[in-house]
Amino acid sequence: MSGVILSPQHPLSAGLTSDSRLVRAYRGERADTTPVWFMRQAGRSLPEYRDLRVGTRMLDACLDPAMASEITLQPVRRHRVDAGIFFSDIVVPLKLVGVDVEIQPGRGPVFGKGYGDASAVAELTAIDPARLDEASGPITEAVQRTIAELNTTAVAGSRDASDFGGRSSTSSGTTPLIGFAGAPFTLAAYLTEGGPSKDHLAARTLMHADPGAWRALMEWTAELTGRFLRTQVLAGASAAQLFDSWAGALSLADYETHVAPASAKALSHVHDLEYRTTDAAGQAQAARPVPVVHFGVGTGELLGAMKEVGVDVVGVDYRVPLSIAAERVGADVPLQGNLDPALLAAPWPVLEAAVREVLRQAEAAPAHVFNLGHGVPPDTDPTVLTRVVELVHEAGAA
Ligand code: 1CP
Secondary structure: OOOEEOOOOOOOOOOOOOOOHHHHHHHOOOOOOOOEOOOOOOOOOOHHHHHHHOOOOHHHHHOOHHHHHHHHHHHHHHHOOOOEEOOOOOOHHHHHOOOOEEEEOOOEEEEOOOOOOHHHHHHHHOOOOOHHHHHOHHHHHHHHHHHHHHHOOOOHHHOOOOOHHHOOOHHHOOOOEEEEEEOHHHHHHHHHHOOOOOOOHHHHHHHHHOHHHHHHHHHHHHHHHHHHHHHHHHHOOOEEEEEOOOHHHOOHHHHHHHHHHHHHHHHHHHHOEEEOOEOOOOOEOOOEEOOEEEEOOOOHHHHHHHHHOOOOEEEOOOOOOHHHHHHHHOOOOOEEEEEOHHHHHOOHHHHHHHHHHHHHHHHHOOOEEEEEOOOOOOOOOHHHHHHHHHHHHHHOOO
């Protein structure tokens, strides 16, 4: 596929993030130390987040560029993580094209109705996914504001040689922003049910009861969520993560037949995006693809297939040790993960040993980005997260 080269101002093209720890690890290179970020690092574990969110509903916060940007930056400032993850939600593109959805506190996304049969799917898919491109102004603006902050001294400039026990981190570059989207299956798990569910039964039924309606739902969702991801990368995100959080509910056969093609289709919206840096002499370097990560929960049996949909990096949940994951996805694939979030509430010596064990298991992969096996629990003590970042940077140093 002939690529679309990102603008020279994009943080990857401008050389600001192309040699950051995160982007290097996603390319399969080991940098001065192991990069670290946490899924759900923005959010309720941070008092500054809770303060800012008072009186604002979740989706309104996501669509307020100043607020979304500030919330994205909070954990970067506080924890000195190696990436920001854009503060948004997987249902934001649905909201932007006019689907009746809200996020209920303590529950998650809830729809005005369930889209679990052919007529409801037909109603939904009558919306043109291309409408997202006209409606995504708040997303583009929030990403642009965020990277403008990350590129200036406020965050990136604080990373001087006194960080990380005096080890120079000047090679780590500017902190990159990760864009994300929900994979078609995980979005369909909410859409078919009309809200959160435990076993995602409505989605698993529809794919077999009415494969035509299922395919229509998945193809529509792929178009929409793929555009959401592309918007974030074009606006300045340096990597993209596809969350198929609930794919672990599927057998391998169902995943490969009824889900993987739609995930590949969603990712086709970012696969053509490439960046080109220039060397000191001003010579343009070879074009490189924007790195793409794929993550799901309970997906141990699917890891190989999740790699196969066409991604650079596989995110692993806490159930499968990274050394086993490396065997399943191939020895040349960088891995991200996978500390059990439950350990964040354990006594420090227990947590420290678990962090070191994750780093040890990750030696089986060409490169590693430290993360949790799923999101930060809301009642986590944020000072523990900061301490984990320091430990990873110190213990992961070459
Ligand atoms: O009131 C609040 O604070 C709402 C809680 C909350 C937050 C902070 C929700 C509702 N979404 C978010 C932000 C969010 N959602 C991010 C932000 C960036 C970060 O990680 O710091 C991201 C990446 C997501 C993505 C998301 N939303 C996923 C995939 C990741 C995952 O955790 O598996 C999923 C499944 C959702 C749906 C969703 N949104 C919110 C909740 C509570 C849920 C899960 C509900 C359920 O269990 O089904």
